[in-house]
Amino acid sequence: MSSSTCLRRFAKSSLERAVQPSIASRSLISPQASCFSTSAPRHALPTLAKASKGPPPKKGSTLILKKKKAPAKAAGRPPAPGDRKAMRKRIVLSNNNALEVAGLQDLKETDALSGISEGQVKGLPEDVVDALRAMEAFKTNQGWKLFRRPATLIRKETTELAGLLKQAEEEKKTVRRVFIGDRMSGKSTLLLQSLSMGFLRNWVVINLPEAYDIVNAHTEYKPLPGSHPTQYTQDVYTANFLSQIVKANKSILENTQITTNPSLPLPLPAKASLKQLAELGIANVETSWPVFVALWKELTQPGLPPVMLALDGLAHAMRNSEYLSAQVKPIHAHDLTIIRHFVDHLSGKATLPNGGAILAATTSSNNPRVPAFEFSMQVAEAKRYHPDNIPQWNPYKNVDQRVIECLKDVEVLKLNGLSKEEARSIMEYYAASGMLRAKVDDKFVTEKWSLAGMGNIGELERAAVRLRI
Amino acid sequence: MVFIFGINFPEQTLVKRSLETFYGIGPKVSRGIMARFHIFPWAKVGSLKNAQVLDLTAELSNMKIENDLRREVQDNIRRLKDMGTYRGRRHAMGLPVRGQRTRSQIKTARKLNKIERGGFGRA
Numbered sequence: 321m322s323s324s325t326c327l328r329r330f331a332k333s334s335l336e337r338a339v340q341p342s343i344a345s346r347s348l349i350s351p352q353a354s355c356f357s358t359s360a361p362r363h364a365l366p367t368l369a370k371a372s373k374g375p376p377p378k379k380g381s382t383l384i385l386k387k388k389k390a391p392a393k394a395a396g397r398p399p400a401p402g403d404r405k406a407m408r409k410r411i412v413l414s415n416n417n418a419l420e421v422a423g424l425q426d427l428k429e430t431d432a433l434s435g436i437s438e439g440q441v442k443g444l445p446e447d448v449v450d451a452l453r454a455m456e457a458f459k460t461n462q463g464w465k466l467f468r469r470p471a472t473l474i475r476k477e478t479t480e481l482a483g484l485l486k487q488a489e490e491e492k493k494t495v496r497r498v499f500i501g502d503r504m505s506g507k508s509t510l511l512l513q514s515l516s517m518g519f520l521r522n523w524v525v526i527n528l529p530e531a532y533d534i535v536n537a538h539t540e541y542k543p544l545p546g547s548h549p550t551q552y553t554q555d556v557y558t559a560n561f562l563s564q565i566v567k568a569n570k571s572i573l574e575n576t577q578i579t580t581n582p583s584l585p586l587p588l589p590a591k592a593s594l595k596q597l598a599e600l601g602i603a604n605v606e607t608s609w610p611v612f613v614a615l616w617k618e619l620t621q622p623g624l625p626p627v628m629l630a631l632d633g634l635a636h637a638m639r640n641s642e643y644l645s646a647q648v649k650p651i652h653a654h655d656l657t658i659i660r661h662f663v664d665h666l667s668g669k670a671t672l673p674n675g676g677a678i679l680a681a682t683t684s685s686n687n688p689r690v691p692a693f694e695f696s697m698q699v700a701e702a703k704r705y706h707p708d709n710i711p712q713w714n715p716y717k718n719v720d721q722r723v724i725e726c727l728k729d730v731e732v733l734k735l736n737g738l739s740k741e742e743a744r745s746i747m748e749y750y751a752a753s754g755m756l757r758a759k760v761d762d763k764f765v766t767e768k769w770s771l772a773g774m775g776n777i778g779e780l781e782r783a784a785v786r787l788r789i
Numbered sequence: 790m791v792f793i794f795g796i797n798f799p800e801q802t803l804v805k806r807s808l809e810t811f812y813g814i815g816p817k818v819s820r821g822i823m824a825r826f827h828i829f830p831w832a833k834v835g836s837l838k839n840a841q842v843l844d845l846t847a848e849l850s851n852m853k854i855e856n857d858l859r860r861e862v863q864d865n866i867r868r869l870k871d872m873g874t875y876r877g878r879r880h881a882m883g884l885p886v887r888g889q890r891t892r893s894q895i896k897t898a899r900k901l902n903k904i905e906r907g908g909f910g911r912a
Contacts, residue, residue, distance in 0.1 A: 537831070538831050540829055541829055543827065644820070644823075644824035648825075
């Protein structure tokens with residue numbers, strides 16, 4: 321039954337169309353095509369030929385239906401070459417809109433390595449800030465720009481490290497530690513704190529700010545003559561590194577004279593200071609590596625202060641670099657002389673006769689996957705925190721043996737979340753700086769502490785200062 | 790301006806980029822050449838030492854690139870055509886050579902398949 325109704329309707333609709341066309345054509349309404357009748361379109365007026373614009377599109381080429389728009393011109397001039405990068409890398413350590421914190425005390429030489437200031441926020445003295453800046457210890461993503469002047473919270477881990485440094489200073493031991501922890505748990509900041517403790521105690525402080533910058537093949541490299549297997553020096557990077565060392569440790573290097581007789585390709589004045597030695601390498605880029613080796617030898621002579629050597633982003637130093645050897649094979653980061661120097665000290669192959677510390681921080685923000693490194697860190701963590709459950713490497717998988725060897729007996733320091741007392745102390749500092757407008761009471765602290773994933777300090781800062789909900 | 794293999798390059802050009810302007814050198818070959826002389830991937834032409842520039846020029850002059858390579862490719866195509874093969878004919882007509890359909894999408898063939906493939910060299 322229904323089929324007959326449908327047929328009747330079709331017939332009707334085609335009839336209507338047959339009546340309409342003349343009206344439709346007069347009123348210039350474009351005829352609607354019907355699938356059942358072609359009469360309406362046939363009765364329509366012939367469409368006007370389009371004004372032809374050039375030849376039809378070439379066969380096989382894509383038909384472009386949209387008109388091309390001229391790209392919008394940016395107002396004003398684009399920044400000069402290098403400006404964007406300078407902006408990106410700019411370190412701002414002060415905020416004029418933040419209040420000066422009344423009772424803020426500086427970290428002092430006498431109590432830097434003692435545990436008495438645990439749980440307090442301490443300001444960094446100006447000369448230390450200058451030295452840290454020269455060493456590129458401040459990172460752009462840290463919250464220094466929010467406060468009047470740089471200050472840090474002396475947390476439990478800082479005190480633990482200070483104890484170790486004190487021991488190293490007194491017993492002339494070499495402390496080797498790798499800082500591990502979650503993202504934004506304060507690993508780089510702990511590195512910065514230890515550097516500042518080193519500066520305060522008049523150590524020789526040397527910092528490699530980013531391992532990634534050493535291995536990402538953005539600076540010149542060349543093979544080190546006479547090395548087997550071949551190692552590679554990075555002259556431009558090393559020269560810059562030397563200048564950072566000189567800037568940060570000016571007084572020590574100026575007041576220490578050369579005692580060994582280094583054989584350098586360039587002449588050195590008699591009774592030269594270490595600063596002069598380093599400047600030789602800065603001025604003559606191609607001699608920078610031999611100069612660094614000579615400088616290190618000088619610094620490890622007896623009677624000199626302890627040395628602190630630090631590196632951030634350790635995982636990058638544990639894999640193939642972006643550099644290529646002459647055989648077009650990737651160069652392992654351990655074959656780059658600077659990394660090799662650090663890694664030898666970290667693994668304990670080389671020691672510091674005057675005592676000192678070799679510190680490294682892992683990173684979670686720009687973190688490459690390096691299975692051997694991750695495994696070594698897991699083992700080191702297990703050895704320290706739960707020695708009854710040490711993981712085993714899957715014997716059916718290849719492993720980078722150099723990494724495993726190097727991190728075999730390295731110790732880790734794990735950064736956990738802050739305790740509630742520490743969180744309260746830092747939040748009081750936020751409030752005193754005027755950056756947190758709330759009453760800091762137990763309820764508020766607990767709320768933010770939980771929001772920050774049990775007191776992860778980066779998240780805490782984010783929740784309390786940066787986010788405005 | 791730095792001369793590499795008889796061509797002048799502005800100092801701020803990347804070495805990689807300047808090498809890849811030569812016919813017959815692409816990303817892989819340029820990578821190999823630069824690795825051989827320990828030039829890092831982001832090096833600019835202006836930062837090369839004189840010895841490195843000479844090395845590069847020497848290396849390039851030993852390679853079959855530019856007009857020599859063009860001539861070889863063109864000779865190969867011409868040989869096919871002179872023998873009267875199907876492949877030669879398709880090259881001459883600017884159509885796909887290896888049995889692809891020609892109803893659509895033959896832009897690459899139109900661009901590349903010709904007797905004088907690769908052009909006539911630098912202006």
